[in-house]
Amino acid sequence: MFRRLPSIEEARRLLKKSYTPKPLGKEQVSLSEALNRILAEDIAASIEVPPFNRSTVDGYAVRAEDTFGADEDRPKKLKICGRVNVGETPTVKVERGMAAEIFTGAPLSSGADSVVMVENTTRRGDTVLIHEAVSRRENVMKAGSDIRRGETILRKGQKLSPREVGVLAALGIAKVKVHKRPRAAVLSTGAEVVEPGNPLPDGKIYDINAHALSAAVWECGGEPLNMGIVQDEPQRMEAALRNALHSADVVITSGGVSVGPTDIIPKVLNALGKPGVIVYGIAMKPGKPTTIAVVDRKPVFSLPGHPASALLAFHLFVRPVIIAMSGGREEAPNVVRATTATKIFSARGRRTFVTVNLKRDKSGRFVASPVPLGLSGAITTLAKADGFIEIHESRQFVDAGEEVTVWLFKQSPLE
Amino acid sequence: MFRRLPSIEEARRLLKKSYTPKPLGKEQVSLSEALNRILAEDIAASIEVPPFNRSTVDGYAVRAEDTFGADEDRPKKLKICGRVNVGETPTVKVERGMAAEIFTGAPLSSGADSVVMVENTTRRGDTVLIHEAVSRRENVMKAGSDIRRGETILRKGQKLSPREVGVLAALGIAKVKVHKRPRAAVLSTGAEVVEPGNPLPDGKIYDINAHALSAAVWECGGEPLNMGIVQDEPQRMEAALRNALHSADVVITSGGVSVGPTDIIPKVLNALGKPGVIVYGIAMKPGKPTTIAVVDRKPVFSLPGHPASALLAFHLFVRPVIIAMSGGREEAPNVVRATTATKIFSARGRRTFVTVNLKRDKSGRFVASPVPLGLSGAITTLAKADGFIEIHESRQFVDAGEEVTVWLFKQSPLE
Numbered sequence: 001m002f003r004r005l006p007s008i009e010e011a012r013r014l015l016k017k018s019y020t021p022k023p024l025g026k027e028q029v030s031l032s033e034a035l036n037r038i039l040a041e042d043i044a045a046s047i048e049v050p051p052f053n054r055s056t057v058d059g060y061a062v063r064a065e066d067t068f069g070a071d072e073d074r075p076k077k078l079k080i081c082g083r084v085n086v087g088e089t090p091t092v093k094v095e096r097g098m099a100a101e102i103f104t105g106a107p108l109s110s111g112a113d114s115v116v117m118v119e120n121t122t123r124r125g126d127t128v129l130i131h132e133a134v135s136r137r138e139n140v141m142k143a144g145s146d147i148r149r150g151e152t153i154l155r156k157g158q159k160l161s162p163r164e165v166g167v168l169a170a171l172g173i174a175k176v177k178v179h180k181r182p183r184a185a186v187l188s189t190g191a192e193v194v195e196p197g198n199p200l201p202d203g204k205i206y207d208i209n210a211h212a213l214s215a216a217v218w219e220c221g222g223e224p225l226n227m228g229i230v231q232d233e234p235q236r237m238e239a240a241l242r243n244a245l246h247s248a249d250v251v252i253t254s255g256g257v258s259v260g261p262t263d264i265i266p267k268v269l270n271a272l273g274k275p276g277v278i279v280y281g282i283a284m285k286p287g288k289p290t291t292i293a294v295v296d297r298k299p300v301f302s303l304p305g306h307p308a309s310a311l312l313a314f315h316l317f318v319r320p321v322i323i324a325m326s327g328g329r330e331e332a333p334n335v336v337r338a339t340t341a342t343k344i345f346s347a348r349g350r351r352t353f354v355t356v357n358l359k360r361d362k363s364g365r366f367v368a369s370p371v372p373l374g375l376s377g378a379i380t381t382l383a384k385a386d387g388f389i390e391i392h393e394s395r396q397f398v399d400a401g402e403e404v405t406v407w408l409f410k411q412s413p414l415e
Numbered sequence: 416m417f418r419r420l421p422s423i424e425e426a427r428r429l430l431k432k433s434y435t436p437k438p439l440g441k442e443q444v445s446l447s448e449a450l451n452r453i454l455a456e457d458i459a460a461s462i463e464v465p466p467f468n469r470s471t472v473d474g475y476a477v478r479a480e481d482t483f484g485a486d487e488d489r490p491k492k493l494k495i496c497g498r499v500n501v502g503e504t505p506t507v508k509v510e511r512g513m514a515a516e517i518f519t520g521a522p523l524s525s526g527a528d529s530v531v532m533v534e535n536t537t538r539r540g541d542t543v544l545i546h547e548a549v550s551r552r553e554n555v556m557k558a559g560s561d562i563r564r565g566e567t568i569l570r571k572g573q574k575l576s577p578r579e580v581g582v583l584a585a586l587g588i589a590k591v592k593v594h595k596r597p598r599a600a601v602l603s604t605g606a607e608v609v610e611p612g613n614p615l616p617d618g619k620i621y622d623i624n625a626h627a628l629s630a631a632v633w634e635c636g637g638e639p640l641n642m643g644i645v646q647d648e649p650q651r652m653e654a655a656l657r658n659a660l661h662s663a664d665v666v667i668t669s670g671g672v673s674v675g676p677t678d679i680i681p682k683v684l685n686a687l688g689k690p691g692v693i694v695y696g697i698a699m700k701p702g703k704p705t706t707i708a709v710v711d712r713k714p715v716f717s718l719p720g721h722p723a724s725a726l727l728a729f730h731l732f733v734r735p736v737i738i739a740m741s742g743g744r745e746e747a748p749n750v751v752r753a754t755t756a757t758k759i760f761s762a763r764g765r766r767t768f769v770t771v772n773l774k775r776d777k778s779g780r781f782v783a784s785p786v787p788l789g790l791s792g793a794i795t796t797l798a799k800a801d802g803f804i805e806i807h808e809s810r811q812f813v814d815a816g817e818e819v820t821v822w823l824f825k826q827s828p829l830e
Contacts (some may be wrong), residue, residue, distance in 0.1 A: 032639075033639060049793075049794075105607050107617070145793070161634075166623045169622060170624070170795070172609075172613070172615060173611055192502035196446065202504040203502055205585075206585055211576065211584040212581030381561070412690070
């Protein structure tokens with residue numbers, strides 16, 4: 001009953017010994033479905049971008065040396081030998097003393113090496129006066145200057161933002177291989193929980209966790225399978241976990257664990273397959289009852305019933321596994337530095353997480369005030385807080401005015 | 416030809432005079448579809464959370480005064496009068512000198528005001544020895560302590576994260592009213608652009624913008640309608656823009672504008688409805704040809720053809736409008752402070768945006784090095800850069816070593 005619980009890092013090491021998350025299979029998606037997916041292949045350019053020397057202005061394609069010395073007073077006169085429209089292959093060749101009319105985005109005519117902007121020219125019938133000299137390659141975007149053929153331009157494991165979608169389009173790629181989203185079965189346990197949308201009998205509460213955790217799964221790139229509420233009873237629990245392990249790549253339960261000898265979930269997990277439960281409680285607050293099992297090479301995370309504890313444990317243990325299974329890279333956390341408004345005590349011998357609100361002081365620096373979660377791990381407190389601070393188990397408190405790192409829930413603490 | 420172009424702020428004011436974005440209609444979604452949607456109603460609690468006084472531990476429900484003075488040596492002996500299971504309405508009343516067995520999450524029996532943890536008790540048949548006194552309300556979460564009935568707990572305009580989804584579930588709400596996503600028609604123009612996935616004829620390039628801009632629309636909460644490539648020809652352009660205005664709430668074109676008198680798009684827009692084009696070129700670099708029109712009370716943004724210019728102009732002008740139409744609030748931008756590695760010149764008289772890469776110096780501070788976009792607004796340069804800096808039109812350069820704000824493309828510049 002009073003055994004020493006592993007620290008967060010020890011718990012992660014124990015999990016790693018029995019289970020290493022690997023990217024799942026690949027699937028092909030079109031560009032319109034590619035946003036925020038994780039690339040499952042290196043992308044090497046099969047063409048040059050742009051594919052030809054391209055004029056960047058409207059004007060006249062010329063040989064630069066024919067313009068040398070030109071200025072307002074002594075323009076150079078060139079003979080117009082033709083016209084290159086945008087999207088066409090130029091048929092005209094620019095010989096010495098000649099110029100071809102050209103438009104922004106059109107391919108440079110052969111013979112020409114530069115383009116004079118139309119603003120610096122005067123048209124006179126089939127000749128043009130050049131009022132300003134250009135140097136070689138001026139106003140020309142060289143073939144391959146954006147992307148060289150053969151260049152590996154995107155790499156496996158990159159998350160596709162609008163900019164990477166643009167790179168794929170530039171190469172003419174309409175379909176791309178991305179990693180499959182890991183499927184995460186989410187189930188809530190407890191005799192007291194009722195599905196939202198139904199009447200609430202006496203003694204019951206609405207199920208928060210299946211919904212909040214499913215949303216959290218989406219947010220880190222997984223596909224939640226919300227399996228609803230399972231009664232805390234061995235046969236039903238076994239059937240539900242079997243089904244979850246069959247349908248999903250990772251299983252998340254919440255509630256029904258309290259690091260006590262009567263808990264059903266750990267017993268069922270141990271009976272379902274090897275190695276079974278490998279972490280049974282973690283030295284953290286909140287989140288102490290968090291239990292981790294591996295059954296048939298799939299991880300099962302049994303999170304506490306309190307919503308704030310469940311979301312914190314999700315963040316620390318489940319999210320990194322889902323991201324690794326999705327082939328992605330963990331993003332650097334969104335943190336700010338702040339000073340604490342008050343002395344904040346930790347739970348003795350346990351890593352303590354304290355939700356805080358941020359304000360700016362007169363000099364514009366962040367000040368973090370603790371928002372106690374109370375006994376309950378209240379969901380509203382969590383929704384109102386800006387982020388949390390972490391106090392190491394070796395420390396008894398953080399002093400007032402001490403500088404701390406705040407892990408933000410939101411993009412920005414002060415919208 | 417040499418008229419003065421409006422600044423970015425003037426362009427925004429001109430748009431505002433003719434068009435104020437308003438949230439579109441509402442729609443009802445289930446909790447599983449609610450993540451990242453914008454709430455279209457205030458949410459007031461119709462129940463208390465928790466709905467009853469709830470035990471937060473396994474143990475015995477007691478009257479606190481019956482435990483006063485109890486310690487290891489002189490425990491208090493109480494008579495067990497019953498048991499309260501989780502999810503049940505307690506039928507037992509705890510009278511003076513009595514205790515009811517209770518479990519975490521179960522409603523407190525009437526008469527009792529606190530719970531003694533099982534660890535601090537010894538069971539003796541139908542009596543229990545209490546080894547530690549409790550105070551009133553100890554180990555009890557009071558009804559309504561998380562959410563009070565009637566409290567407005569979420570507000571219109573909030574974006575729903577997993578935490579807010581949890582709050583909705585806590586209140587038993589299974590369906591919620593959110594704002595409709597603004598539909599943004601996206602079309603590319605130009606004789607030279609070809610849809611990715613097709614062969615690339617000579618003189619052509621693949622269309623980047625329709626794909627990158629559609630992804631950017633998604634990213635800020637809109638629903639892109641990718642209408643593909645439209646030829647730069649008046650009748651076709653008119654038909655395409657009419658169709659786009661009919662199908663969507665906002666229209667985005669790219670290419671085909673160069674602030675020249677021969678441009679087709681502005682002419683067509685002026686012919687389609689009042690007031691037509693209201694901003695025709697903006698004093699910025701890149702992005703100068705950006706043209707803004709309002710036709711039949713819908714905004715039309717005609718962005719430059721160069722992908723980097725198009726994405727920048729989208730960010731500055733289109734994104735805020737889409738966010739406002741979606742009923743949301745603009746998030747604070749993700750910025751870091753950095754010093755510049757080199758002197759960076761601006762374009763005379765135009766707001767200049769320079770893409771940069773970030774590194775950390777020995778002291779851990781960010782140093783920003785410019786990544787020239789070149790003449791082309793190359794998409795790969797954009798994909799490789801960490802963010803951009805903005806140089807005001809009143810300045811000719813930013814000096815080497817000067818402190819600047821870098822607007823990040825990514826969550827974190829150094830993954």
